[in-house]
Amino acid sequence: MNLLRHDFQEEIKEILRQIKENAEQRILYQYIDNPPISQLRVCLLYLFLRQCGVRASAIRRYVVTAMLIQLGLDSHEQVSLEKEDTPLGVRTRQLTVLAGAYFSSRYYYLLAEMEDVRAIGQLARSIQEINEWKINLYWENGWTAEQYLRRKVDIESSLLKSFGKAYGGEKADVWVNIFSQMILVEQLLGEYKACRWEEGAGTYFRLLSKEEGTHNAYQSMLQYIHKALHQCRKLSALLDDEEGRVELKHLIDRCVEELDNQKVRAEEM
Amino acid sequence: MKLTDIFWPFRSDMDYIERELDRAIDTKEPVLQKTSSHLLKAGGKRIRPVFVLLGGKFGNYDIERLKHVAVSLELIHMASLVHDDVIDDAELRRGKMTVKSKWDNRIAMYTGDYIFARALMIATELSNPQIHKILSRAIVDLCTGEIEQIRDLHNWNQSLRNYLRRIKRKTALLIAISCQLGALAADATPDVVHRLYVYGYNVGMAFQITDDILDFIGDEKKLGKPAGSDLRQGNITLPALYMYHVSPDARCFRELVKENRVDEMIRVIRESEGIQVARRLAERYLTRAAQALTPLPDNKSKDALLKIARFIGERQF
Numbered sequence: 001m002n003l004l005r006h007d008f009q010e011e012i013k014e015i016l017r018q019i020k021e022n023a024e025q026r027i028l029y030q031y032i033d034n035p036p037i038s039q040l041r042v043c044l045l046y047l048f049l050r051q052c053g054v055r056a057s058a059i060r061r062y063v064v065t066a067m068l069i070q071l072g073l074d075s076h077e078q079v080s081l082e083k084e085d086t087p088l089g090v091r092t093r094q095l096t097v098l099a100g101a102y103f104s105s106r107y108y109y110l111l112a113e114m115e116d117v118r119a120i121g122q123l124a125r126s127i128q129e130i131n132e133w134k135i136n137l138y139w140e141n142g143w144t145a146e147q148y149l150r151r152k153v154d155i156e157s158s159l160l161k162s163f164g165k166a167y168g169g170e171k172a173d174v175w176v177n178i179f180s181q182m183i184l185v186e187q188l189l190g191e192y193k194a195c196r197w198e199e200g201a202g203t204y205f206r207l208l209s210k211e212e213g214t215h216n217a218y219q220s221m222l223q224y225i226h227k228a229l230h231q232c233r234k235l236s237a238l239l240d241d242e243e244g245r246v247e248l249k250h251l252i253d254r255c256v257e258e259l260d261n262q263k264v265r266a267e268e269m
Numbered sequence: 270m271k272l273t274d275i276f277w278p279f280r281s282d283m284d285y286i287e288r289e290l291d292r293a294i295d296t297k298e299p300v301l302q303k304t305s306s307h308l309l310k311a312g313g314k315r316i317r318p319v320f321v322l323l324g325g326k327f328g329n330y331d332i333e334r335l336k337h338v339a340v341s342l343e344l345i346h347m348a349s350l351v352h353d354d355v356i357d358d359a360e361l362r363r364g365k366m367t368v369k370s371k372w373d374n375r376i377a378m379y380t381g382d383y384i385f386a387r388a389l390m391i392a393t394e395l396s397n398p399q400i401h402k403i404l405s406r407a408i409v410d411l412c413t414g415e416i417e418q419i420r421d422l423h424n425w426n427q428s429l430r431n432y433l434r435r436i437k438r439k440t441a442l443l444i445a446i447s448c449q450l451g452a453l454a455a456d457a458t459p460d461v462v463h464r465l466y467v468y469g470y471n472v473g474m475a476f477q478i479t480d481d482i483l484d485f486i487g488d489e490k491k492l493g494k495p496a497g498s499d500l501r502q503g504n505i506t507l508p509a510l511y512m513y514h515v516s517p518d519a520r521c522f523r524e525l526v527k528e529n530r531v532d533e534m535i536r537v538i539r540e541s542e543g544i545q546v547a548r549r550l551a552e553r554y555l556t557r558a559a560q561a562l563t564p565l566p567d568n569k570s571k572d573a574l575l576k577i578a579r580f581i582g583e584r585q586f
Binding site: 097 | 298300349352355358373376380381382387389393398401402406412413415416419420
């Protein structure tokens with residue numbers, strides 16, 4: 001295996017380990033499952049910060065804190081809307097709220113220990129923005145599928161983009177676009193998987209089905225994913241650093257693989 | 270004595286803080302504007318900002334610096350209340366509908382997260398890393414304290430030490446650092462900063478113990494919630510712990526616990542020595558709070574801090 005690839009993978013493993021370590025609270029595990037950590041986002045942010053020449057210890061801290069915020073926000077998405085009347089249901093709701101708060105508090109703690117007040121503010125601004133968008137998306141009606149998806153991508157890419165704008169320099173726009181497109185792919189893959197395998201298709205798919213019919217919605221979604229992947233490849237070619245281009249290509253290839261696996265499973269069924 | 274009387278000399282600066290709080294949660298998103306100002310409009314004692322300003326009086330008092338600490342601490346407290354109401358499935362707070370009951374849990378979560386983010390953005394107007402280290406550690410401890418409270422629900426075998434550590438994290442710490450950070454932001458000497466922390470910690474402990482007492486014996490209308498609501502939710506506080514472990518009637522009480530006869534448990538606790546024991550402990554903390562201030566110069570601010578401590582000991586809601 002290429003030595004640089006190996007180093008990259010070892011770094012990602014270490015970052016994931018640190019995220020889990022910082023998210024650890026024994027009682028939480030007894031009642032709730034933590035939301036999954038997006039390895040795609042970990043890799044993207046890591047790649048970007050390394051490209052910008054940020055020192056290794058800082059890269060780890062930034063990626064870990066960004067993912068802790070994401071874990072916090074995603075935990076709060078899981079808080080039940082239903083009135084819980086079983087002891088387990090009540091306890092789960094309570095701990096889901098507290099888990100999110102705990103993960104978010106760890107982000108502040110880690111950056112404060114690094115004395116990185118600027119990054120604290122940068123990420124807080126992003127959290128502010130995310131919640132403004134979330135409430136708007138959740139409460140307002142009448143979204144088209146496209147509008148909904150665009151807003152979801154804004155929400156899900158905000159944390160990464162905040163780093164892009166802070167550190168990207170001349171290449172900030174390229175990286176902001178890369179983040180947008182890769183998160184778009186991630187969202188679409190998630191929607192595609194949900195509409196095929198899980199009860200309750202995602203909101204985007206439901207909106208698209210209303211506009212185009214179910215069959216056309218599948219086709220449109222697939223085309224959209226391919227278009228987004230193609231756009232990602234074009235953007236990655238704009239990067240100066242060869243290692244960055246190679247690793248980004250690997251990430252894009254993994255997304256293609258994931259899509260192909262989903263299609264194969266659909267055919268088998 | 271009312272808190273408003275003690276706060277009177279600071280009313281101008283507190284009015285300014287109130288306006289800054291309003292400004293802090295300002296957003297173009299109309300639903301979020303309503304939800305985040307919902308709790309603000311319901312009022313509150315604003316005791317943490319007052320402690321910040323009082324702490325600041327022992328250094329170079331500059332409201333333009335102190336406001337960042339005062340506002341962010343109050344916002345952190347507000348964010349935790351919005352989320353607490355989801356945790357407790359509470360319909361009312363301060364006599365008004367909670368955010369979660371007026372809208373729903375999802376909106377309440379987004380609102381709390383938004384307010385917390387705003388708090389941090391305002392705090393980062395101050396670049397002193399020490400302030401952020403103190404504040405961030407306190408927030409982690411606050412969260413840990415809340416998680417431990419859930420862990421200890423219905424846990425009658427918890428120790429007094431457990432209880433005290435929990436209330437330290439849940440309540441006392443934020444009050445302690447309110448005083449401490451006010452002094453730090455005003456460049457007070459390290460000794461003064463530390464003394465104010467100790468004062469705030471002890472006052473905070475007394476505040477929570479008094480809260481726990483009032484939950485049993487307080488007037489429902491003044492409290493804004495039914496009596497014994499902590500116990501009904503499984504939150505075992507000091508008067509209840511005393512009854513279970515130490516009281517001469519502990520054996521009978523344990524039978525009530527076994528049979529889950531909550532109304533009787535509340536009645537027994539209300540009439541028990543547990544209330545007096547808790548009161549005496551609160552008094553001890555208040556004495557330590559006052560002692561922490563002794564070496565500080567005698568001035569209006571010190572006087573106000575001592576009056577607040579007395580108020581906490583005497584309060585009925």
